[in-house]
Amino acid sequence: MVSETAELEPIVSALESRGYRVTSSRRSVLEAVLSQADHFTVEEILRQATGAGRATVFRTIRLLCELGVLCRVLLEDGRLHYRLAGPRHHHHHLVCVTCGRVRDLDECVVGNLVRDISQSTGFDVQGHWLEFYGLCQSCRQAAPPAE
Amino acid sequence: MVSETAELEPIVSALESRGYRVTSSRRSVLEAVLSQADHFTVEEILRQATGAGRATVFRTIRLLCELGVLCRVLLEDGRLHYRLAGPRHHHHHLVCVTCGRVRDLDECVVGNLVRDISQSTGFDVQGHWLEFYGLCQSCRQAAPPAE
DNA sequence: GTGCATGCAAATTTTTTGCAGATGC
DNA sequence: GCATCTGCAAAAAATTTGCATGCAC
Numbered sequence: 202m203v204s205e206t207a208e209l210e211p212i213v214s215a216l217e218s219r220g221y222r223v224t225s226s227r228r229s230v231l232e233a234v235l236s237q238a239d240h241f242t243v244e245e246i247l248r249q250a251t252g253a254g255r256a257t258v259f260r261t262i263r264l265l266c267e268l269g270v271l272c273r274v275l276l277e278d279g280r281l282h283y284r285l286a287g288p289r290h291h292h293h294h295l296v297c298v299t300c301g302r303v304r305d306l307d308e309c310v311v312g313n314l315v316r317d318i319s320q321s322t323g324f325d326v327q328g329h330w331l332e333f334y335g336l337c338q339s340c341r342q343a344a345p346p347a348e
Numbered sequence: 349m350v351s352e353t354a355e356l357e358p359i360v361s362a363l364e365s366r367g368y369r370v371t372s373s374r375r376s377v378l379e380a381v382l383s384q385a386d387h388f389t390v391e392e393i394l395r396q397a398t399g400a401g402r403a404t405v406f407r408t409i410r411l412l413c414e415l416g417v418l419c420r421v422l423l424e425d426g427r428l429h430y431r432l433a434g435p436r437h438h439h440h441h442l443v444c445v446t447c448g449r450v451r452d453l454d455e456c457v458v459g460n461l462v463r464d465i466s467q468s469t470g471f472d473v474q475g476h477w478l479e480f481y482g483l484c485q486s487c488r489q490a491a492p493p494a495e
Numbered sequence: 496g497t498g499c500a501t502g503c504a505a506a507t508t509t510t511t512t513g514c515a516g517a518t519g520c
Numbered sequence: 521g522c523a524t525c526t527g528c529a530a531a532a533a534a535t536t537t538g539c540a541t542g543c544a545c
Contacts, residue, residue, distance in 0.1 A: 220499095221499090221500095222499060222500065222543085222544050222545070223544075223545095224499090224500065224501075224543075224544070225543095226500080226501065226502090227500090243534080243535085244533090244534080253501085253502090254501065254502040254503065255502085255503085255504095255535090256501075256502070256503080256535090256536075256537080257500080257501055257502070259534095259535065259536075260500085260501090260536095273426060275422065275426075275477055277475060277477070279420060279422075279428050281426050295465070295469060295471050295473065297471070298474070298475075304469060304471065306465065306469075310458075310461050310464075310465070311457075311458070311461070311478075314457050314458070314461075315480070317457075318442070318453065318457070318480060319482075322442060322451060322453075322485075323484075323485040323488075324442050324444070324451070324480070324482045324483065324484055324485065324488075325482045325483040325488050326442065326480050326481070326482040327445070327481055327482040327483065328424060328445075328480070328481040328482065329478065329479060329480045329481065330422055330424070330477070330478065330479045330481075331458075331476065331477070331478045331479075332476060332477045332478075333462070333465060333471070333473050333475070333476045334473070334474055334475040334476060334477075335466075335471045335472045335473040335474040335475065336471065336472040336474065337470075337471055338469075338470040338471065341470075341471075341472050367524095368524090368525095369518085369519050369520070369523095369524060369525065370519075370520095371518075371519065371524090371525060371526075372518095372519095373525080373526065373527090374525090390509085390510085391508090391509085400526085400527090401526065401527040401528070402510090402527085402528085402529095403510090403511075403512080403526080403527070403528080404525080404526060404527070406509095406510065406511075407511095407525090407526090
């Protein structure tokens with residue numbers, strides 16, 4: 202397994218630069234987050250981040266979302282998971298409904314739409330939430346062809 | 349207040365035609381749903397649909413979603429609300445972040461995008477979830493101009 | 496040293512389940 | 521009549537809170 206330190210330190214810096222303290226509990230949550238293969242629930246972090254109490258895990262995950270370290274992934278059934286946002290900013294997800302893996306769309310694909318909608322509706326559209334669901338390439342190949 | 353019977357009956361028919369029984373509990377939930385001004389939580393229906401037990405309210409709302417009578421509205425903070433879908437099929441919402449009211453976009457605005465993304469990513473994109481957030485026209489006028 | 500952060504455990508809140516009995520069709 | 525549906529109450533799951541103590545800076 203690749204060391205996660207390389208990913209850990211930039212996040213630690215982000216915390217420090219915003220005046221948040223880098224405690225061992227927060228490190229413990231961060232390590233658990235970085236060890237996830239893809240998206241995850243708070244519960245999974247609770248299980249792995251044994252160095253941090255329940256409340257602290259919830260508080261830390263919320264903080265990491267506010268800082269943009271994590272992003273929320275909305276599954277098709279409405280459940281909310283979390284995922285490392287990485288260095289990118291605003292982006293969207295393609296969620297494979299079979300294997301569950303997520304692929305990021307690095308650029309936001311609705312910028313133009315937002316402009317159109319603002320014009321046609323009179324709304325001042327300030328934000329949006331967009332997720333795509335489908336079959337990733339390898340699940341497509343594994344699945345029987347459409348009948 | 350306008351009678352809701354006109355709206356109730358088509359839904360009752362939808363239940364009947366699919367083989368679901370039209371019980372007084374389900375009517376009670378439906379009346380509560382129809383009396384909502386806009387989107388609502390299960391809890392609000394629990395409070396109003398006094399003729400139905402807690403479990404039944406949850407079960408009925410889930411059923412109504414499956415039937416397409418209700419749709420889910422994802423708020424910006426991740427909370428899930430519900431809303432009458434009306435006669436329209438697939439559609440999206442513009443949620444006003446100030447007054448909370450929802451405006452429907454009757455046509456789906458991402459159809460072309462889905463095609464592009466399928467091509468460029470190799471995903472078979474089968475579904476999506478899209479919500480817009482912003483200020484509705486009247487809240488824009490009430491709000492101070494951008495500074 | 497001082498104030499942010501934590502742990503703990505209990506309180507809340509939200510949703511589900513199992514099952515005997517009721518009831519729509 | 522009989523399968524579907526319901527209420528109830530308890531269980532399960534998910535999240536928050538209060539507060540004394542700890543520890544990062």
